[in-house]
Amino acid sequence: MELIVTSYCHIHEKKVVINDRLVFYNENILNFADFIKSVYKQEEINYPKFYKMDSLSKLGFLAAEMVLKEKPVTGYDSDAVGVVLSNSSSSLDTDIIHNDAIKDRTNYFPSPSVFVYTLPNIVIGEICIKNKIKGENAFLVSEVFDGKLLVNYVGGLFLRFGLEACLCGWVELLGNKYESLITLVEKADITSRESATGFKSLPFTIKDLNQLIEHN
């Protein structure tokens, strides 16, 4: 079974690249909160719940939205679409915020809406809720971007769990340091190899994933 990357979105260092096109860059934005809000507004995504998400979920959600805007998965059964994401800091960014709210016993006001994001896989939940995706999913944690882990894990899901499409990639964030690469992986024999915007699909290989994250 040949798997291909039919769409991708790479967000880092104040820029957003979708399918080889630079769609956002603003060197004057200093922090992640302002950056991601600017991208959200530019992309005209009308989803008020976005503002309630933690930073990690905002990053992953927005990258996934842009991937799916280029190449929707609405033609597949919801059970046949999976999501496999990874990072190195897990949900540490939000864990720190939660810890700050509970460390002083005399001023102890944990926020329920912060607490619910103290797991990295919540970002997958946000993507699935918005896009009605119900297939297999996993959030993997590794020290650095591990293309081999993703290719092997996602390949296994296609083979054994009947996936026909999968959002797959890296969503890393800690403070104002962030990077997200989300790809859409599909079977070569049931999808077109070129998107409506002219992006030619890539093989879903370790080498190609590494190139995407290193050369954008």
Next chain:
Amino acid sequence: MEELIEKLKKEVIEQLNLEETKPEDINPDSPLFGEGLGLDSIDALELIVLLEKNYGIKIEDPKDGKKIFYSIRTMAEYITEHKK
């Protein structure tokens, strides 16, 4: 009461991250949940924290929540009656 209602609107917007909502968009008599602001169960917990943190009011019986958090006005009335 009207002053407290305006203050509460701002606090609710901030606490619940309702970035696209302005105080004047909130009718103090409209339901907060369901059709009104479309708040969810996590928002309900945030409102409980807001009452405790900003007004020192602890809701002892969770069943009272439905009545207290019906609208901004019912919240304001409850605060006025129970503020320490």
